[in-house]
Ligand code: FES
């Protein structure tokens with residue numbers, strides 16, 4: 001293979017050049033001399049983003065991990081828009097980890113599109129300009145007199161036309177233009193349209209290979225036994241029966257865990273049940289009730305750490321206030337529950353390793369694996385598969401480390417480590433349990449003059465200082481603390497926002513009711529203050545925020561009487577640079593029980609890149625937000641998870657899903673996050689509707705426990 | 711271990727497995743068709759849905775010995791090139807996000823429409839109990855209705 005790569009290089013059929021700005025490379029190569037079967041995978045490494053062959057086939061690489069957020073469709077749209085090609089003529093390929101060619105190969109923080117908006121369009125525009133230059137040179141005309149039309153360069157005056165495929169050979173010998181113009185938003189042909197997920201065909205035919213589907217010559221399946229409770233250590237192990245179990249090939253002990261390897265997933269899962277392991281407690285193992293008590297007691301004391309933010313003096317303001325409002329909230333642990341359980345393929349050899357599977361953070365993971373194995377990073381190949389969900393779980397690399405360790409210990413053989421659902425739910429990481437205290441004060445004119453948020457979370461702190469309503473309140477303080485525990489916690493879809501959004505938006509609703517103001521008008525009044533007379537720095541734009549709020553009130557007909565026993569609740573939250581306002585509409589049945597009917601959603605996410613993708617991300621976030629607020633919790637008894645599968649951990653199902661109506665604010669701002677921002681306002685919009693219907697303020701989740709629902 | 715002859719997507723396979731091995735794992739690990747997914751192993755999520763005869767079955771707890779003479783259809787056997795009306799509707803409505811649950815959703819939907827060519831919302835809710843963590847439920851419902859109309 002090396003030889004072929006070199007030969008192609010020498011024949012100057014490949015060009016990889018740096019372009020200004022993004023630090024990216026743009027590559028063309030010409031594979032017309034190879035038949036499609038001869039185009040080996042390795043050749044892909046020679047290209048960064050665009051590959052046009054002389055037959056006119058155009059391939060756009062997607063460098064970022066696809067986790068269901070739609071980047072594999074959205075990022076190539078950016079390139080194709082500026083390249084000026086018909087979307088149906090494009091093929092999209094997933095790139096592996098390659099830090100020489102790509103930057104930020106991460107799926108997280110709703111950041112892929114917002115970080116790539118300029119640079120990816122530049123890649124397309126640069127390629128297009130080189131094709132124009134090549135055509136102009138061949139026709140001996142000035143490049144300025146040529147333009148492109150759907151994969152063709154056209155010289156209008158002479159009527160000459162050439163397809164990109166015919167030009168690409170010459171284009172590759174030309175200098176890479178350092179400056180290119182990008183289209184104005186008005187000229188977009190693809191951006192803003194509805195474009196279907198590029199993997200749909202493979203998904204609906206069952207052909208798509210996820211990490212869990214990986215099978216190689218000589219590979220063994222493996223599953224891992226972990227301590228049943230957080231804070232336990234492996235004391236002893238009897239694997240006699242397991243080793244005799246059909247299909248089981250090896251049983252290995254490593255770290256604090258046991259791996260069972262065998263010929264099929266089921267056989268290793270069966271084998272794992274035969275392993276007799278004794279575990280001992282390492283310290284005190286806490287239960288959910290202990291956490292609840294202990295977190296609350298942290299909040300009874302003065303904050304120990306320095307405030308996240310402090311404007312004015314909240315204590316003074318509280319003592320001179322006309323009215324003080326207080327509320328406490330508590331969040332349960334949540335499991336990530338990606339539908340594809342954790343898994344990874346690893347083949348560790350003496351001085352190199354191949355890793356293949358679903359991971360949101362390939363770069364960081366490679367560094368970890370290099371340390372773990374003592375193999376240099378250059379010798380470790382990581383290929384990311386499309387993931388059956390991530391939600392933050394696959395930002396962690398524990399399961400990749402396991403796969404690498406097991407491959408090595410088992411004798412450097414290829415293995416696919418697959419977690420059972422029980423393992424996945426009970427042995428991983430959780431959204432932290434949080435306890436929050438809110439206190440606010442108004443003066444004699446019912447103006448909000450003080451706001452204090454004191455928060456504590458298991459293994460993670462949970463407040464951001466500069467977000468709304470910071471800037472709108474003269475005396476404003478945010479304190480946050482961390483509670484140490486053996487329970488491992490991790491980012492979970494819309495980290496921190498997922499519960500801050502709920503508590504803060506519920507609290508604002510509470511204040512509005514306590515002072516007799518309309519919840520929407522009250523929010524707008526606060527934003528007015530943040531705009532005209534901001535206190536300290538803010539991380540949001542009050543005008544854009546107010547616009548989504550007004551629009552949501554308008555589309556949901558907020559404040560207008562609805563037929564029957566219909567009640568509405570309002571919430572708005574800014575996260576990942578996107579403004580989202582949601583109205584929940586529920587119905588009170590004849591028996592007094594409540595049923596959620598509909599969520600209206602208005603988002604300002606800047607320019608919408610893919611309308612279908614944007615809509616489904618927001619809708620998915622909303623349904624996920626409703627589902628978890630309504631039904632989900634992970635409880636522990638002495639460190640041991642009480643729920644280990646979907647029979648006890650309740651996930652939302654179709655009959656419980658509300659209708660969702662999504663609207664976008666049209667503007668020319670740069671695109672912002674979409675995978676997460678729909679989630680935070682969903683729970684509080686529903687909770688505020690519940691308050692409107694019943695007068696009950698929901699302060700804990702899951703809501704289903706309130707007994708108010710049908 | 712015992713020998714079984716099973717027909718999957720109109721193809722006969724001879725397999726030598728534990729009679730208690732669930733059909734899911736026979737299909738995935740022994741026969742090598744990986745479109746059928748594992749999500750929970752306890753018939754809760756529906757990711758493993760296949761057709762045994764005409765019925766939608768959650769294959770993760772369905773022992774291979776219970777298959778008998780029934781023909782099995784998996785997502786790969788639904789159509790030659792993805793042009794079953796339900797698959798077409800799924801693409802048209804752009805249902806998949808991560809896509810992992812979708813083969814099970816599609817198999818459940820196909821079985822539903824076979825039995826009830828024009829289901830009401832209520833009918834759909836009763837049958838479509840598969841889990842989708844990405845929250846594509848409304849598009850799934852829309853696609854089922856689109857497929858139902860396309861076939862009328
Ligand atoms: S894997 Fe069979 S229902 Fe979940």
Ligand code: FES
Pocket residue numbers: 068339388389806807808809810811812841842843844845846
């Ligand atoms: S599309 Fe991801 S679980 Fe359904």
